[in-house]
Amino acid sequence: MNHYSDKELLEQFSNGNADYAFNLIVRKYQQKIYTHVRRLVADHDDADDLTQTTFIKAWKALGNFRADAQLYTWLYRIATNECYTFLKNKRKRYFIPIHDVEAELADKLEHEPSLKANELELKLQKAILSLPEKQRVVFNLRYYDEMKYEDMSEVLGTSVGALKASYHHAAQKIEKFLQSF
Template structure:
C-alpha cells in the first residue's frame, strides 16, 4: 500500500474493489484482531467483532472522506464495534460496576484460547484492576503501538490526557511487575 489515496481509489472503484479489499484484509486483519481481543477478551467474541468490523468497513468505504488516515479509521471502527459489543453484553448480563473487574478475569479464564502462565496471569490481574478506559489506553499504546494522535482520534480524548494516563499506568504496572518477579524468585 504505497499511496493511500490511490489505494482508496481502488477500494471505492467497483472494478478493483474486491481485490483491494483483500489487500486491506491482509494488512489489517491480524492487527485489528489483537486490538479487539484485548477489549472483548475471548477469541470467540473477537472473531464475531472482527467480522462485523470488516463488514462495516466494507459498507462504509464510500463514505470515508479521508479526514483521518485509513489506519486510524479502521481502528476507530474496530474500537467502536468492540464497545458496542461490550455494552450489549453488559446490558444483557446486568453487571454491577463491582463485578466488572472480576468479569474481566473470569471471562479470560473461561476462554479456551487463554493459556497464561503465572506471570501472564499476574499481568492480566494487574490490568484487570485498571479502570476500563485506562486499560484501553495502555493497551492501545503499548501493544497496538498506536500514536497518541491516532488514539486521540479513536477515543476522542485529548493527547495530553492520554499521555498522562499512559505514563501513570506504565509506572503502576512496572511497580507491580517488580513485586511479582520478586515473589516468583522467592518461590523458586
C-alpha cells in the same frame, strides 16, 4: 501480505475495483484489529464476531471515507466502538456492575486453554483487566500496538495530553499490581 499503501488501496476501491481492494484491506489489517479486540474481550468467538462486524461496517462506510483521514486509525476506531458496545450490552444483559465484566474476563483468562502465558504475564493480563475500560484501551494501544499518541487521539477522540496522562496512570497502577504479588 500486500504492499499497497492505504492511499493506493483507497484509490483502487473508488476506481471500480472495490471487492479486490477491500479484500486487500482486510488482509492488511485483520491481524491488528483482531488482536486489539481480543485483548479487550478475551474470548476468541467474541473477538471473531467483533472483527467481522468491524470490517463489514467499514465496507458499508468506505465510500464516504474522507481521504485526509488515516485508514488504520479509522478501522481501530470502529473496532474500539464495537467493543465498547459489546461490553456495555454484556453488562446490561446480566445486570451486573461494571467491574464484574472485567472479573469475568479475568476468570476466562485463567481458564483459557489457548493462553500461553507464564505467571508474570498472566498477572500482567489481570492487571490490565483491573483498569477502567477507557484507560485499558489507551494502555493497550500504546503498550502493545505501539501507536503514536497523535494516532490514538484520532482513534479515541481524546487530546494527546489527556492520553499521555491516562497512559502514565495506567502504567503506574499496573506496576503496583505486579509488585503486590
